Amino acid sequence: MKSKIGLIIGREYFERVSKKSFIITTILMPVLMLLLMAAPALIMMFASPDSKVVYVEDRSGLVAPRLTSDEEVTFKTASLPVDTLVAHGDFDAIVLIPDSVVSGRSVIQLYSNGPSSMSLESNISRQINDIVETERLKQYNIENLDEILKEVQSDVTINTVRTDREGDDSTASAGVSYGVGMVLTFILYMFLLLYGQMVMNGIIEEKNNRVLEVVVSSVKPTQLMMGKILGIGLVAVTQILLWCVLMTALAAFLFPVIMPAEAMNEVSQLQAGTLDMSLYSGDELAAIQGVSLLGNVGFILKIFGWMTLFLIGGFLFYATMYAAIGASVDNVQDAGQLSFIVVMPVLIGLIVSTMAAADPNTSLAFWLSIVPFTSPMVMMSRIPSGIPEWEIIVSAVVLFLSFLGMVWVAAKIYRVGIFMHGKKPNIKDLAKWIKYK
Amino acid sequence: MNLLTANNITKAYAGGNIALDDVSIEVPKGSVYGLLGPNGAGKTTLIRIINHITAPDKGTVTFDGHPLTQADVEHIGYLPEERGLYKKMKVGEQAIFFARLKGLSKADATRQLKEWFDKFGISDWWNKKVEELSKGMAQKVQFIVTVLHRPKLLIFDEPFSGFDPINANLLKEEILGLRDNGSTVIFSSHNMSSVEEICDDITLINKGHNILSGNVNDIRERFGKGRYTIDFKGDARALMESVESLAGEFLLSDRDKELKQLQLRLNPGVRLHDLISAANDATELRGFNVSKASLNEIFIHTVESNEKNR
Numbered sequence: 001m002k003s004k005i006g007l008i009i010g011r012e013y014f015e016r017v018s019k020k021s022f023i024i025t026t027i028l029m030p031v032l033m034l035l036l037m038a039a040p041a042l043i044m045m046f047a048s049p050d051s052k053v054v055y056v057e058d059r060s061g062l063v064a065p066r067l068t069s070d071e072e073v074t075f076k077t078a079s080l081p082v083d084t085l086v087a088h089g090d091f092d093a094i095v096l097i098p099d100s101v102v103s104g105r106s107v108i109q110l111y112s113n114g115p116s117s118m119s120l121e122s123n124i125s126r127q128i129n130d131i132v133e134t135e136r137l138k139q140y141n142i143e144n145l146d147e148i149l150k151e152v153q154s155d156v157t158i159n160t161v162r163t164d165r166e167g168d169d170s171t172a173s174a175g176v177s178y179g180v181g182m183v184l185t186f187i188l189y190m191f192l193l194l195y196g197q198m199v200m201n202g203i204i205e206e207k208n209n210r211v212l213e214v215v216v217s218s219v220k221p222t223q224l225m226m227g228k229i230l231g232i233g234l235v236a237v238t239q240i241l242l243w244c245v246l247m248t249a250l251a252a253f254l255f256p257v258i259m260p261a262e263a264m265n266e267v268s269q270l271q272a273g274t275l276d277m278s279l280y281s282g283d284e285l286a287a288i289q290g291v292s293l294l295g296n297v298g299f300i301l302k303i304f305g306w307m308t309l310f311l312i313g314g315f316l317f318y319a320t321m322y323a324a325i326g327a328s329v330d331n332v333q334d335a336g337q338l339s340f341i342v343v344m345p346v347l348i349g350l351i352v353s354t355m356a357a358a359d360p361n362t363s364l365a366f367w368l369s370i371v372p373f374t375s376p377m378v379m380m381s382r383i384p385s386g387i388p389e390w391e392i393i394v395s396a397v398v399l400f401l402s403f404l405g406m407v408w409v410a411a412k413i414y415r416v417g418i419f420m421h422g423k424k425p426n427i428k429d430l431a432k433w434i435k436y437k
Numbered sequence: 438m439n440l441l442t443a444n445n446i447t448k449a450y451a452g453g454n455i456a457l458d459d460v461s462i463e464v465p466k467g468s469v470y471g472l473l474g475p476n477g478a479g480k481t482t483l484i485r486i487i488n489h490i491t492a493p494d495k496g497t498v499t500f501d502g503h504p505l506t507q508a509d510v511e512h513i514g515y516l517p518e519e520r521g522l523y524k525k526m527k528v529g530e531q532a533i534f535f536a537r538l539k540g541l542s543k544a545d546a547t548r549q550l551k552e553w554f555d556k557f558g559i560s561d562w563w564n565k566k567v568e569e570l571s572k573g574m575a576q577k578v579q580f581i582v583t584v585l586h587r588p589k590l591l592i593f594d595e596p597f598s599g600f601d602p603i604n605a606n607l608l609k610e611e612i613l614g615l616r617d618n619g620s621t622v623i624f625s626s627h628n629m630s631s632v633e634e635i636c637d638d639i640t641l642i643n644k645g646h647n648i649l650s651g652n653v654n655d656i657r658e659r660f661g662k663g664r665y666t667i668d669f670k671g672d673a674r675a676l677m678e679s680v681e682s683l684a685g686e687f688l689l690s691d692r693d694k695e696l697k698q699l700q701l702r703l704n705p706g707v708r709l710h711d712l713i714s715a716a717n718d719a720t721e722l723r724g725f726n727v728s729k730a731s732l733n734e735i736f737i738h739t740v741e742s743n744e745k746n747r
């Protein structure tokens with residue numbers, strides 16, 4: 001009997017793995033994802049935005065000389081009257097600074113040729129505010145003002161180090177955990193729905209072209225159902241493994257190319273504990289931490305280990321529900337209503353995940369990461385922030401036990417459903433089939 | 438000796454719909470057994486129970502001398518009425534898959550399949566996908582898949598539907614050949630002439646009840662008993678009036694332009710001689726025969742009188 005399940009698994013597996021569409025998506029997906037990750041860098045390299053020309057008419061005479069041009073803006077002193085410049089039209093914006101800019105409250109006019117951009121406005125207002133602030137301080141005639149100002153300038157950075165037993169030596173800041181958690185949750189979500197529906201569609205197809213009746217004259221309906229679920233599950237595992245291998249290979253090849261050598265140096269300093277953190281701003285430090293974390297083999301292996309566990313558990317659980325639904329309908333259109341039972345909790349899980357990734361310790365996040373209907377997603381979003389391991393283990397055990405329970409329910413529905421044609425069943429009917437001997 | 442016996446099978450579906458009510462059949466080893474009945478009579482349910490796909494609520498099935506188990510399905514071949522193969526799979530690959538599900542090794546399956554494909558002249562289909570085949574072609578493949586593992590019991594549900602007369606005949610020869618080689622065949626059909634030709638015994642099921650069982654010839658004789666056909670020229674009305682007191686169940690038909698035929702049943706206690714002389718007096722008598730009931734008539738008659746009696 002065992003070997004018959006093996007035959008079914010083999011058929012499901014090889015039919016799908018040998019499909020052109022499977023091979024293409026398996027190869028193209030990592031390339032696409034890396035391109036997506038590299039896209040911002042590439043865009044910056046090739047398409048830096050045109051610098052905007054801003055004329056400054058400074059009636060106070062204090063501000064204009066100290067405005068600094070950068071990639072985004074080039075400041076020019078207005079040599080002509082504003083009206084003439086406007087008529088001429090050869091500019092992006094004109095800033096009109098009144099006499100009273102330092103002495104009192106005043107409004108600065110910005111004449112924009114075409115739509116003004118928010119980043120331009122904030123750039124100009126930030127610079128002018130800084131200058132005005134300094135000028136006002138100067139009026140107090142404080143000695144060594146420049147040195148004092150330099151000293152008081154603040155740029156606080158938080159470097160999180162876990163002190164409880166659960167925290168390991170990796171210094172995962174909340175921001176990085178959030179990012180990793182969300183990415184993992186989303187991948188999980190996609191896989192569960194995609195491959196779950198593949199199980200459903202496969203069963204509907206078998207039922208529709210009546211091959212099912214031939215198969216169940218050789219194996220038990222439950223064996224056929226489990227064979228299908230396991231076979232497609234193997235396809236999912238194969239795809240993930242291939243993606244991991246391809247991504248690692250591509251990343252190993254591309255990472256040093258994209259990352260400047262200086263950054264890699266900083267990362268290795270952080271890992272060695274010799275990095276002088278006071279030299280870096282908060283954003284820079286977070287980036288270094290992120291890169292360091294992704295390069296931390298222990299962390300990655302642990303995360304992927306849990307990921308695989310919840311992926312398999314979640315897939316089995318949801319695919320079994322999808323199998324029951326597939327068996328009870330005649331076509332994919334009819335399945336829409338019933339598959340709501342599956343999609344709904346998955347969506348709730350996804351939504352709660354975004355909250356759980358931001359704050360993994362709320363009781364909502366905790367309980368929904370234990371309840372099997374939402375646990376794969378919610379737990380996955382909590383794991384990167386380093387929650388106690390027993391929580392993960394309890395969640396996994398509950399998930400796998402629920403899978404077994406779901407198999408029992410689904411097998412009952414399946415057995416009856418596969419021979420029902422024509423009538424579109426509702427949830428009530430399904431409940432009746434479960435009770436039916 | 439019976440290869441298969443089903444004893445007092447009862448099966449009800451959810452919602453109280455009774456598919457089979459106390460049905461028993463006995464299928465002798467090496468025979469062709471006809472399972473007849475109108476649509477929705479419960480034939481498919483009975484076949485599924487024999488195939489160990491569903492379990493009966495009450496009753497037992499004995500196969501080859503022991504209670505039927507899941508392991509026995511390796512000795513059963515089933516061709517369902519609604520044919521189905523995996524469309525995207527190649528013909529050869531698929532046939533091997535089904536053969537292995539029935540317990541054959543890959544090597545055995547491949548060797549025997551090649552033989553069958555040669556016999557049916559379809560060897561060049563081996564690497565085609567099923568979706569590229571016509572309906573009739575797919576039927577042939579499915580037939581081979583059904584019989585390949587040399588099952589002790591073969592179950593054919595409407596095997597001839599979708600076959601042209603030539604291929605239907607080829608199939609009939611194969612089925613009889615399989616029986617001659619020791620297989621037992623259960624044959625479910627609405628096509629009574631084919632049942633008449635190849636079945637040894639039949640069971641007629643209507644609305645979940647077994648309403649008629651037995652050897653085909655015995656049944657035809659039993660139903661034909663007391664029925665005669667009179668070929669005559671002349672006034673049909675006069676003939677019917679003159680024999681009205683002697684016989685009933687008249688069935689009048691035209692043989693050709695002049696010749697007519699009347700079928701009737703002799704009333705109990707009436708001598709055949711009286712009927713013939715009465716008929717001879719009323720018309721110009723051209724022929725007189727003992728009629729044998731066709732299964733078709735038996736089917737319709739039995740089902741209809743069964744409906745009336747409920």
